[in-house]
Amino acid sequence: MELLKVSGISKQQAGAFILKDISFTLPRFRKMAIAGETGSGKSTLLKVIAGLAQPDSGQVLFENKRVEGPNEVLIPGHAGIAYLSQYFELRHNYRVEEILSYANQLADEDAKNIYAICRIDHLLHRRTDELSGGEAQRIALARLLTTAPRLLLLDEPFSNLDMIHKQLLKSVIHDIGESLQLTCMLVSHDPQDILSWADELFIMKAGQILQRGAPQQVYYQPVNAYAAGLLGRYNLVPPDRLRHFSALPGIVPTGKSLFARPEQFTLSSPQANALKGYVLAVTFWGGYYDIAVQLPGKTVVTARMITCDVKKGDTVYVALREQDTWYF
Numbered sequence: 001m002e003l004l005k006v007s008g009i010s011k012q013q014a015g016a017f018i019l020k021d022i023s024f025t026l027p028r029f030r031k032m033a034i035a036g037e038t039g040s041g042k043s044t045l046l047k048v049i050a051g052l053a054q055p056d057s058g059q060v061l062f063e064n065k066r067v068e069g070p071n072e073v074l075i076p077g078h079a080g081i082a083y084l085s086q087y088f089e090l091r092h093n094y095r096v097e098e099i100l101s102y103a104n105q106l107a108d109e110d111a112k113n114i115y116a117i118c119r120i121d122h123l124l125h126r127r128t129d130e131l132s133g134g135e136a137q138r139i140a141l142a143r144l145l146t147t148a149p150r151l152l153l154l155d156e157p158f159s160n161l162d163m164i165h166k167q168l169l170k171s172v173i174h175d176i177g178e179s180l181q182l183t184c185m186l187v188s189h190d191p192q193d194i195l196s197w198a199d200e201l202f203i204m205k206a207g208q209i210l211q212r213g214a215p216q217q218v219y220y221q222p223v224n225a226y227a228a229g230l231l232g233r234y235n236l237v238p239p240d241r242l243r244h245f246s247a248l249p250g251i252v253p254t255g256k257s258l259f260a261r262p263e264q265f266t267l268s269s270p271q272a273n274a275l276k277g278y279v280l281a282v283t284f285w286g287g288y289y290d291i292a293v294q295l296p297g298k299t300v301v302t303a304r305m306i307t308c309d310v311k312k313g314d315t316v317y318v319a320l321r322e323q324d325t326w327y328f
C-alpha cells in the first residue's frame with residue numbers, strides 16, 4: 001500500500017525550473033535514495049514533500065491527505081512526516097534531555113528505545129554546547145523520531161561528518177529502518193551512502209527524474225554518462241573504437257558506446273576472449289587497486305582488483321563477460 005503519492009510537482013525560481021513535473025509513489029516501509037548534482041532539485045523535493053516548500057503546481061498526498069505548503073498553513077510541516085536538514089540546529093545552553101523532552105510524544109520506554117537506537121543514552125545529561133557535530137546530529141534525529149513519524153526524510157545526513165561519525169550514523173539509520181519499520185527517503189552525493197541501503201534509487205537532473213530503479217540496476221545500467229558518473233568511476237568506449245574490442249564476447253556495433261564499471265573488467269591469462277594490453281598505472285585505494293590498461297586502438301580502460309600482482313609496463317589480458325556489456 002502506498003504511503004506517499006507525488007503528482008506533477010513543479011516549482012520555478014527566477015524563471016527556471018527547480019522541479020519539473022515530478023511524479024512517483026512510495027509504498028510503506030520502503031527506503032528510497034535520491035542522487036543528483038548540486039542544484040538538481042533533491043533538497044527542494046524533500047522540502048515540498050515535508051510541507052516546508054510551496055510547489056507552483058501538483059500535489060503531494062501523504063496517507064491520502066494532501067500536504068499543504070507554507071503558504072497555506074500558519075506553521076509549516078505535516079503531521080507524520082519528519083524532515084532532518086543538513087543545517088539542523090539545537091538550542092544552546094540546554095541539557096540534551098530537556099531538548100528531547102519538549103518534542104517527545106512517546107511513552108518513556110519507547111523514548112528510551114529511540115535513544116538507544118540513536119546511540120545517545122550517554123549524552124542525555126550533557127549540555128548542547130558540549131556536543132560534537134555527529135553527536136548533535138544523532139540527537140536531532142532522535143528528537144524527530146520521538147514525534148512518532150511514519151515518513152522520515154533525511155537531507156544529506158552524512159555531510160560534514162568525519163569517517164567515524166559517518167559510519168556510526170549509517171549504523172543508526174540502518175537500525176532505524178530495521179527496528180522502527182519507518183518509510184524513509186534519503187538524499188546524498190556519495191554513492192557509498194546509498195547503494196547498499198536503498199530499495200530504490202532516483203537519479204535527478206535539472207529538476208527532473210532522469211532514472212529510477214533498484215540500486216544495482218541503476219549502477220550497472222545507467223541511462224547516460226551523467227547517471228553513471230554520480231555513482232562512481234566507469235569506462236566508456238566510443239562506437240568508433242569498438243572494432244578493436246571484437247575479441248570480447250557480446251560486443252556488437254550498435255552505434256552506441258560500451259559502458260563498464262572498473263570491477264567488470266578482469267585481468268586474465270592469455271585467451272581468445274581477452275584483449276592484450278599494457279599497464280599504464282596502478283593506484284591503491286585501500287580496499288582495492290585501480291589498474292589503467294592501454295588496449296588496442298589506444299583505448300585506455302580501468303580494471304579494479306582486490307589484489308594486484310602487476311606493475312606499470314606489464315603485459316596483461318583484459319576480459320569482460322557478455323552479461324556485463326551495456327551500451328548508451
